[in-house]
Amino acid sequence: MTHAQRLANVRDDMQHQQLDAFVVPHDDEHLGEYIPPYAERLHWLTGFSGSAGAAVVLAGKAAVFVDGRYTVQVRHQCEAALFEYRHLIEQPALNYVLDELSSGARVGFDPRLHSRGWFDAAQKKLAAKGLELVPVTTNPIDRHWHHRPAPEAHPALLLSQEYSGQHSEAKRNRIAGQLAADHIDAQLLTQAEPINWLLNIRGRDIPCLPVVLSFALLHNDGSVQLFADPAKFEGLDLAAHSGHNVSLSPFDALESALRELGQNGARVQLDPATANAWSSLILEQAGARLVFADDPCMLPKACKNPVEVQGSRAAHLRDGVAVSRFLAWLDRRLSQPEPQLEDEGTLADKLQALRAENPEFVEPSFATISALGPNAAMCHYHHGNGTPRTLGQDAIYLVDSGGQYLDGTTDITRTVAVGEPDNEMRKLFTLVLRGHIDLACARFPAGTGGVQLDVLARLPLWQQGYNFDHGTGHGVGHYLSVHEGPQRISPKGSAVALATGMIVSNEPGYYRENAFGIRCENLEVVQPAETDGDIPVFGFENLTWVPFDHRLIDTSWLEHRHIDWLNSYHANVWEKISPLLSGDDLTWLEQATRPL
Structure with missing residues (x-):
């Protein structure tokens, strides 16, 4: 069944229920970020496979709403003849409904798939313009999704x-x-x-x-x-x-x-x-x-206890070995006189296979973003949604991946040279890395929220006229969700104070549509910092131990303190990871962690 047919079927059902609009969120009954395959209603209707978004179906038109992570991806996956593209934050779905419908119109929604907060706000907003919010007992999509996946039945x-x-x-x-x-x-x-x-x-x-x-x-x-x-x-x-x-x-x-x-x-x-x-x-x-x-x-879950923090350290050490082995293997493949042309899919599979050699490894913590060249400009790109791009035609490769281990959850992004990066790429990579370092070095008083720290990671890019349209950092669970609240680091982020035991990502980036993407990500845990002052101060303890690619660093865009941080970080990577490597992998790590 084509997406045009699916849309037509939903419209027929809407007419039967006397609905002028139907709102389709990317949610299941539990309203978590990640949903099982049987709940992927938005994907079934539109073709969009991202982790956040919505759609609105009207009698004569429809629109898909996504945030800044997916503005490129949505154009690749959703037919422009069927759906308009809107920004989820700047052009909310309910505003679209109000613009398109007149007083007396009936707007349908599935009450199991929307929060109580959304319901109260939507009801008030629509009623002010004379529109009625109508809960449906049978979702129009469910009625027509004939080959819907069955729920999984894995043991607890x-x-x-x-x-x-x-x-x-x-x-x-x-x-x-x-x-x-x-x-x-x-x-x-x-x-x-x-x-x-x-x-x-x-x-x-x-x-x-x-x-x-x-x-x-x-x-x-x-x-x-x-x-x-x-x-x-x-x-x-x-x-x-x-x-x-x-x-x-x-x-x-x-x-x-x-x-x-x-x-x-x-x-x-x-x-x-x-x-x-x-x-x-x-x-x-x-x-x-x-x-x-x-x-x-939420808050006690986010503030990991000492056992959970120690487990996270151990999980990241194992993970650092796997990712370092992968990057060493990748460099060896590229150095062969006639290298076999791996594609984004085989690269992702290789990385997962190396993680899976750890007996504590359970599964990936999210679908690996293995992206070459222009595909890396899509922040949440997945090679399975199209034809995987092949090595040999691009200068840089972005791989964002993670693992679920019994004692912790990991998430790391590295951007590496797989060709000949030009000076502008090296400049932009260095600005992103500089922002990463500035945030990693932050010291902040008790009561500070991530929204107050976000600027540290963006300032080097801002000063040169660049930015990125996603948050700088998200919370991470302990053998749970790789995206966890209430803490996050974002310009519109949570005001919840960062506290001891919270794990957050540090991942500034830069993306140029149809060209390339850059991101540098480590995970860090909030810990009390020692100072000579008289107020409680916190800082970040690094958890991730994998080298940053020297070949993409232009030191003219760094200050001495950034170089000192990088040299210290790489010395720590060598100290922690080298005892767990051997042979060519160990030789690679020695080169990758050499001082600048």
């Missing part, structure tokens, strides 16, 4: 305290105590990551995200009702692992549990940014008193 994993560092009961009692103090009867948890963290469980329900998809109710006595597929826990003693006050029920028991809370007049807390509108409306209609607040699991 009970993560031992050797890796988690804290028993589930301690986590639950800590949060339940705060609920009781605030006179909250129960907390509704809808995203998989906080639930898996809270109960020390993991799974394989979504590629690259090691979670069991689930909902949960955390009560103020510390007990938890978990709603998930019971088959995934067959043969596992969840009560012995997480606590005897943890019960397991199938997904379809959630609605009755929510109604029971409502009938008892319970005060139920939920995060309007992450709880879907369906669950909150069920509670409200049944008589519950809703309290809107941030998910109380």
